[in-house]
Amino acid sequence: MKKDIQTINKEIAYIQDTLYVINGKWKLPILIAIYNGVYRFREIQRYVGAITPKVLSNYLKDLEENKLVIRKVxxxxxxxxxxxxxxxxxxxxxxxxxxxxxxxxxxIKISQESKTIN
Structure with missing residues (x-):
């Protein structure tokens, strides 16, 4: 059954809201690191990889603003x-x-398809 335009527009808006919060190269890796017990700034930086301190700081602030992390001093x-x-x-x-x-x-799919092309 085809959805009406209002329903589709709501779904698109919800997806856009989700992407706004978790979008970016580093947000989910940061969350995964913290979720797995990596709590301190430098530890997070080491765990996540090639992220600059400034970028990490900005992402942590954004995650805090979106109520996904708590900063404890x-x-x-x-x-x-x-x-x-x-x-x-x-x-x-x-x-x-x-x-x-x-x-x-x-x-797996991409790997298999590239093997069949070659």
Whole structure:
């Protein structure tokens, strides 16, 4: 059954909202790192890879603004800052699992097709 234009427009808007929040080369890798217990800035940077401190800082701020991470500052010397996943961010887990599965299948499909072409 064909959907009406209003329903399709709503779905497109929701997808655009989702992409706004998780889009970018580094947002999901950062979330995965923090989700797996990597909490400190430099640890996140090492875990994620070739990301500059400025870019990481900007993405962490964006994730914090979107209620996906919490920045915790500990009163110590030197000051310790950690980033933690929010309960709200955990709602992304099923989607991320599906993305991992789809990506793995996609790699296989592309790999198989490139072998049949050669």
């Amino acid at each position: 500990f009163d110590s010397s030197p000051v310790l800052v950690e980033y933690h996943i929010t309960e709200y961010a955990k709602t992304l887990e099923p989607m991320m699992r599906e993305m991992v599965s789809w990506g793995a299948n996609h790699r």
